[in-house]
Amino acid sequence: MKKLYSALMTAFNDDGSIDEAGIREMVRYNIDVNKVDGLYVGGSTGENFNMNHDQKKRVFEIAIDEAKDQVDLIAQVGSLDLNESKELAKFVTDLGYPKISAVTPFYYNYTFEEIKHYYNEILKGVDNKLLIYSIPALTGVSLSMEQFGELFENPKIIGIKYTNADFYLLERVRNTFPDKLILSGFDEMLLPALALGVDGAIGSTYNLNAKRAKAEMIAFDEGNIEKARQLQKESNDLITALIKNDIYPSLKLVFNEMGVHAGVTKEPMAKPTPEMRAGAEKIYNDYLK
């Protein structure tokens, strides 16, 4: 069975502090209503790169305290401060996270040797398994098939969160490393990713759209491609509307619309405008009610 993970959001108050109760509500909604198989904590959707060190730790604590062992949990610990990444990797492992993940180091044009050193350092002395978080559109880092292979020489590196529209590379990686865990990261391209044999998906929009995505995975597994295509079309109508309305604030606004306290995004991300609020209300009424 393929696995579906929501990328957990972080509920913030207006002043950028963490709204603990809101995070707990979103964890509960994902487990109890969405019935996801797991949560990806501290990713892009979680605004991890907008947070300070203590906030990152606090989110990791709250998420596992609320989820306990009811779903699989992956903690994203990647940071431009390698010492911080190493500390967070130990911290979440001690908290009981069964998997970690780390984004490729970004901003500076790191060499592949530097990237490899980063991953191996994060895992040194940490008894856990890691998924490489590959998201070239945001990091500027595109790893090749050979480079993934070289990273996989570390047996603790078990797979990839693959947020990349390069499906030729996805096919090559899938078939070269049949035992690795590949989780697809672009929600709007779930169906082609399933066609290439991914093991599941992690995404921001599953916070709102998990049921449709799960139904699409089942339809695909049953060979009902027409139904899977129809579900992907419906999902993409929703995803397109979310992107047009500014996706991160909008995901939260729609949650708030449904009575789940998601708070607001953290600056420098945009605070909701009246137009965004109206847009989110329309998205809720058009696609989710």
Ligand SMILES: CC(=O)N[C@H](C=O)[C@@H](O)[C@H](O)[C@H](O)CO
């Ligand atoms: C940058 C980002 O948020 N990526 C997410 C996962 O990797 C996706 O879930 C996208 O938000 C989603 O596919 C919409 O483009």
Ligand SMILES: CC(=O)C(=O)O
């Ligand atoms: C999967 C994704 O959306 C994230 O990194 O948050």
